Amino acid sequence: MANDEIIREVWKVLEGRRDNPIDSYTSNIMQDSDKRAEDKILEKIAEEAGEVLIASKNDENLVYESVDLIFHTMLLLVYKGVEIDELFEEFERRRK
Numbered sequence: 001m002a003n004d005e006i007i008r009e010v011w012k013v014l015e016g017r018r019d020n021p022i023d024s025y026t027s028n029i030m031q032d033s034d035k036r037a038e039d040k041i042l043e044k045i046a047e048e049a050g051e052v053l054i055a056s057k058n059d060e061n062l063v064y065e066s067v068d069l070i071f072h073t074m075l076l077l078v079y080k081g082v083e084i085d086e087l088f089e090e091f092e093r094r095r096k
Contacts, residue, residue: 007084010071014078030079041079044072 014026021027029040048069055065077087 007074011074011078011084014075018078026075029075037079038076041072041076045069045076048072 017024017027018030021031029044030037032040048065051065052062052069055062
């Protein structure tokens with residue numbers, strides 16, 4: 001798998017966990033009541049953003065913490081029904 005394809009693969013897994021829940025962290029967080037699920041995901045994003053800031057300031061684990069932040073942001077977008085191509089289209093629009 002090419003490195004850039006991993007994002008699409010993770011996105012598909014998240015969609016599958018949303019649409020066909022299993023006993024997993026991502027399924028469980030998305031299956032909570034609508035309000036609680038979104039709140040839990042948003043709390044994780046805030047937590048991970050703080051960890052990215054600390055990692056950057058301490059010059060350690062920045063990539064690891066950044067992946068956690070990106071993952072939880074992707075989880076939110078999948079939960080909210082955003083299609084991955086919407087992200088790519090927005091990046092392309094901004095590049096022009």
